[in-house]
Amino acid sequence: MVAPDEAPFLLACRRRxxxxxxxxxxxxxxxxxxxxxxxxxSGSILEAIHQPELVAELTLQPVRRYGxxxxxxxxxxxxxxxxxxxxxxxxxxxxPVVTEPFRSKEDLGRLxxxxxxxxxxxxxxxxxxxxxxxxxxxxxxxxxxFTVASYLIEGGPSRSHARTxxxxxxxxxxxxxxxxxxxxLALASLRSQVRAGAQAVQLFDSWAGALSAVDYxxxxxxxxxxxxxxxxxxxxxxxHFGVGTGELLGLMAEAGPDVVGVDWRVPIDVAWSRxxxxxxxxxxxxxxxxxxxxxxxxxxxxxxxxxxxxxxxxVFNLGHGVLPDTDPAILERVVELVHNA
Amino acid sequence: MVAPDEAPFLLACRRRxxxxxxxxxxxxxxxxxxxxxxxxxSGSILEAIHQPELVAELTLQPVRRYGxxxxxxxxxxxxxxxxxxxxxxxxxxxxPVVTEPFRSKEDLGRLxxxxxxxxxxxxxxxxxxxxxxxxxxxxxxxxxxFTVASYLIEGGPSRSHARTxxxxxxxxxxxxxxxxxxxxLALASLRSQVRAGAQAVQLFDSWAGALSAVDYxxxxxxxxxxxxxxxxxxxxxxxHFGVGTGELLGLMAEAGPDVVGVDWRVPIDVAWSRxxxxxxxxxxxxxxxxxxxxxxxxxxxxxxxxxxxxxxxxVFNLGHGVLPDTDPAILERVVELVHNA
Numbered sequence: 024m025v026a027p028d029e030a031p032f033l034l035a036c037r038r039r040x041x042x043x044x045x046x047x048x049x050x051x052x053x054x055x056x057x058x059x060x061x062x063x064x065s066g067s068i069l070e071a072i073h074q075p076e077l078v079a080e081l082t083l084q085p086v087r088r089y090g091x092x093x094x095x096x097x098x099x100x101x102x103x104x105x106x107x108x109x110x111x112x113x114x115x116x117x118x119p120v121v122t123e124p125f126r127s128k129e130d131l132g133r134l135x136x137x138x139x140x141x142x143x144x145x146x147x148x149x150x151x152x153x154x155x156x157x158x159x160x161x162x163x164x165x166x167x168x169f170t171v172a173s174y175l176i177e178g179g180p181s182r183s184h185a186r187t188x189x190x191x192x193x194x195x196x197x198x199x200x201x202x203x204x205x206x207x208l209a210l211a212s213l214r215s216q217v218r219a220g221a222q223a224v225q226l227f228d229s230w231a232g233a234l235s236a237v238d239y240x241x242x243x244x245x246x247x248x249x250x251x252x253x254x255x256x257x258x259x260x261x262x263h264f265g266v267g268t269g270e271l272l273g274l275m276a277e278a279g280p281d282v283v284g285v286d287w288r289v290p291i292d293v294a295w296s297r298x299x300x301x302x303x304x305x306x307x308x309x310x311x312x313x314x315x316x317x318x319x320x321x322x323x324x325x326x327x328x329x330x331x332x333x334x335x336x337x338v339f340n341l342g343h344g345v346l347p348d349t350d351p352a353i354l355e356r357v358v359e360l361v362h363n364a
Numbered sequence: 365m366v367a368p369d370e371a372p373f374l375l376a377c378r379r380r381x382x383x384x385x386x387x388x389x390x391x392x393x394x395x396x397x398x399x400x401x402x403x404x405x406s407g408s409i410l411e412a413i414h415q416p417e418l419v420a421e422l423t424l425q426p427v428r429r430y431g432x433x434x435x436x437x438x439x440x441x442x443x444x445x446x447x448x449x450x451x452x453x454x455x456x457x458x459x460p461v462v463t464e465p466f467r468s469k470e471d472l473g474r475l476x477x478x479x480x481x482x483x484x485x486x487x488x489x490x491x492x493x494x495x496x497x498x499x500x501x502x503x504x505x506x507x508x509x510f511t512v513a514s515y516l517i518e519g520g521p522s523r524s525h526a527r528t529x530x531x532x533x534x535x536x537x538x539x540x541x542x543x544x545x546x547x548x549l550a551l552a553s554l555r556s557q558v559r560a561g562a563q564a565v566q567l568f569d570s571w572a573g574a575l576s577a578v579d580y581x582x583x584x585x586x587x588x589x590x591x592x593x594x595x596x597x598x599x600x601x602x603x604h605f606g607v608g609t610g611e612l613l614g615l616m617a618e619a620g621p622d623v624v625g626v627d628w629r630v631p632i633d634v635a636w637s638r639x640x641x642x643x644x645x646x647x648x649x650x651x652x653x654x655x656x657x658x659x660x661x662x663x664x665x666x667x668x669x670x671x672x673x674x675x676x677x678x679v680f681n682l683g684h685g686v687l688p689d690t691d692p693a694i695l696e697r698v699v700e701l702v703h704n705a
Binding site: 183184185186187188189192193232234235236237267269270287288289290309310311312314315316319343346348 | 577650655657687
């Protein structure tokens with residue numbers, strides 16, 4: 024465990040002055056790293072995360088390589104639903120695939136509460152190991168109800184989220200029951216990760232940006248708020264993130280996180296004013312920019328630092344996950360630049 | 365040809381009073397219609413569009429079925445690049461697939477100007493037939509340079525547009541040469557469609573919403589403006605559309621269209637104020653909502669009509685294309701509701 028008063032990442036999440044702007048990268052543990060490909064092998068991520076020592080190693084790799092200010096547990100947002108037996112796998116190159124998608128209220132019976140110590144002991148064990156080994160805070164995470172619901176209902180990744188939206192509008196009572204069950208899973212998982220040593224949590228509502236503000240406010244926000252409220256007593260920073268959420272940033276802030284993550288579509292100063300000065304912000308370099316030569320990456324990184332203006336409460340990150348073709352050397356230089364800015 | 369002063373769609377595009385709010389649906393010709401599936405057969409859309417009579421029939425079907433106020437040519441945004449031999453096919457269920465993607469400036473040699481009468485005589489012929497048969501205006505269309513470039517560079521549909529953005533930032537001179545060539549294709553195609561009888565045009569920059577406003581303004585907008593400027597003398601309404609463009613609406617309006625299309629993420633009154641009162645707006649019912657029961661669709665449709673406030677200059681449409689699972693009867697009722705509002 025890292026002393027909270029000394030970790031730049033935790034200080035920034037609390038909007039307290041920090042010796043440098045902290046930085047980490049979504050999906051920093053993963054395909055861009057040769058040492059990851061060497062250790063990971065093939066097969067589903069769900070098999071890999073059953074091995075706490077492997078998970079600890081994959082989580083540590085980017086901390087060693089990049090010198091980032093936080094580690095994020097190597098895991099996946101569908102781990103809890105998979106662990107309670109909903110029938111989910113994560114297919115390499117595709118993403119989560121659900122054998123029998125959620126179709127009607129009868130499928131609610133296929134969901135049950137998560138007992139983290141029994142259902143995902145390997146997650147708890149990996150977090151414990153990491154908490155004792157890490158020199159930077161560990162971020163635990165979970166998928167937010169809307170995004171996980173979309174995978175369950177669509178049966179896999181979707182561009183339109185059409186069935187999800189249809190259910191949401193057509194069968195509100197089923198929708199709320201599903202979201203409540205998924206909120207309970209996220210809450211149980213996040214609380215267990217914090218109890219095991221995670222010093223911050225991130226709730227990924229990756230696809231919430233597919234919704235209009237009205238639908239988000241009426242049909243998603245209330246359960247998200249319940250999750251953040253349910254974490255308040257743990258006294259760890261709570262981060263909330265989704266892509267394409269320019270229209271939703273104010274509402275996502277209302278849901279109660281301490282930090283709101285922002286993608287590259289909105290300049291970070293504009294995003295911050297939508298989120299509110301009483302929250303910290305995280306972001307927002309376009310991961311695709313990291314495929315360009317260094318001088319381009321440098322210009323874009325400096326632009327973001329300037330926009331954030333050196334105010335306490337900025338956690339530097341990408342606007343979405345690291346892309347597989349990224350040169351790790353570029354990310355190393357981003358960390359160096361952010362730390363020395 | 366329809367008398368421009370009598371067609372509600374053309375009047376609304378010019379922000380002139382119209383007897384009713386006009387409505388059409390992006391992808392109205394297509395998979396949601398049983399009569400489409402009956403006539404279309406299997407195989408690539410690129411084969412289908414070589415048959416002017418088939419194209420005319422598929423274009424007419426939704427006009428008959430739904431009673432919409434405009435027809436849109438049954439075609440695809442990759443038709444011009446395919447016609448000049450770049451090596452593009454449209455794979456059912458996937459989208460455009462490029463055999464040898466655009467990788468470097470050497471690939472510029474694979475692009476040449478489009479001679480519509482020689483390269484796509486079947487398109488010109490289909491438009492001519494339709495212009496003589498239709499009782500509503502025909503909309504011609506083309507893909508905007510950024511979106512078409514993304515297909516050529518990525519080799520197919522992409523969530524991240526990573527290679528496209530990398531090229532855009534890393535090799536500006538190649539980028540501009542590519543975008544200029546694609547702008548010339550779009551312009552030649554659109555001009556030929558209007559000459560053959562199309563009474564409005566829509567330029568689809570479907571994926572422009574993946575860009576930050578700064579990148580859009582600096583690296584895309586100038587060529588888009590050149591296209592709209594190059595159509596000005598034809599005196600037909602020019603519509604511009606992309607999804608997830610909330611942050612870009614003002615810039616897309618600056619590019620010079622008469623009408624800006626909006627997806628469902630921004631309420632249409634908010635969108636209109638971003639676009640400017642001197643333009644018409646088109647949109648913005650979430651196509652996923654159309655999979656819900658009628659009472660939900662009705663509520664959402666009325667909400668949009670109320671937000672638009674009955675001001676001249678609103679063309680009702682979906683916020684993106686009709687989804688394949690849509691019940692045609694729902695769209696029929698939307699048309700009826702919009703017409704009688």
